[in-house]
Amino acid sequence: MPTSTRSAGTLIFTVANYCFLGIAAALCLFPVLHIVAVSLSSAGPAAANEVVLWPIEFTMSSYSVLVSKASFLTSFGISVERTVLGVALNTTLTLLMGYPLSKTSKELPGRNVYMWMLVFVMLFNAGLVPNYLLIKTLGLIDSIWALVLPSAVPIFNIILVMNFMKMLPREIEEAAYVDGASYWVSWWKLILPLSKPVIATIVLFSFVMHWNSWYDGLIYMNDNKNYPLQTFLYTVIQEQDITSIEQANEATSVNGVTLKAAQIFIAMVPILFLYPFLQKYFTKGIVIGAVKG
Missing domain, CATH: 1.10.3720.10 (MetI-like)
Structure with a gap:
């Protein structure tokens, strides 16, 4: 096989591989970004399913409700x-x-x-x-x-x-x-x-x-x-008295949807910080060169 043909095939495979992995990464990242956007949005847009990847009526009220307890x-x-x-x-x-x-x-x-x-x-x-x-x-x-x-x-x-x-x-x-x-x-x-x-x-x-x-x-x-x-x-x-929490100057900013999103993100943060420090060990060679002969 000519070198030019082999090089073209390698290039096509590389591009296709990067495209596939990029799409897979985006699909994995999309739910995380959506959860973050919902948790930072006001109650109305979140309840109406208007939030996708960017917060609407940005607010930290959901986190304030959780942390203030x-x-x-x-x-x-x-x-x-x-x-x-x-x-x-x-x-x-x-x-x-x-x-x-x-x-x-x-x-x-x-x-x-x-x-x-x-x-x-x-x-x-x-x-x-x-x-x-x-x-x-x-x-x-x-x-x-x-x-x-x-x-x-x-x-x-x-x-x-x-x-x-x-x-x-x-x-x-x-x-x-x-x-x-x-x-x-x-x-x-x-x-x-x-x-x-x-x-x-x-x-x-x-x-x-x-x-x-x-x-x-x-x-x-x-x-x-x-x-x-x-x-x-x-x-x-x-909680059955969640309405009393919402009425504490938060009625237009917090509801069950935004609170659940904030809960999921809070639970996710420690794992997101830990994984990068451990990931290198999953792909590192184990005993390469440990035994000779």
Whole structure:
């Protein structure tokens, strides 16, 4: 094939590829821009579905209504505390369980039994009532631990970590064992540094799960002062006295539509800030050049 023909084909493919990816990116970005525009618009245009990508009758009233409530900052702090504790606990337990399960049955006696138990509890759940009774019996109602401990061991994440560590070259650990390293030393100094991509993945999964959870706060918290942010925002939308909020000099600026849009955007912001810092690990080479010969 002539070079000119090959170059023309490559150019056409490149242009088509960029066009396709640009359209896909625009489709992903459109809902975000729409939500932001609605949250910054007045109640009338938002209720009439006139807002598309640009705010109409720009106003910050929806955010003011949410932030002005006395319990907003408290619930925000609870969500931050829950997310920090939850991500730290999830990541630690996942890595501690995933590493030994990545070994063979000879290295870890009973490995198949452990795997069967993990798969079983991942597929079958006791249900809402037994879980609530367990949390109540343990005295965790209205406690931050009621939001953290029930999801402390994410089975799906453990399977991800286990499969990832299985793919790492055995020669690396064998060389460390020859030099006198123990399993703990190998895990800390070799496996974890090579596992940055999967660690970033499970951190992101855990962060999203804890930050977006609202139902468990509604169940395990009897006092609304202990609500995490998502539960608090849910109750704001569901309040029966929402009209009294709107009538407090906000009647022409706020309604359920703009409040919901503001709620969605507030919930989205932390994830939008976190993802760029973790994204590089998804595409980075893992063990290129780690094993020679």
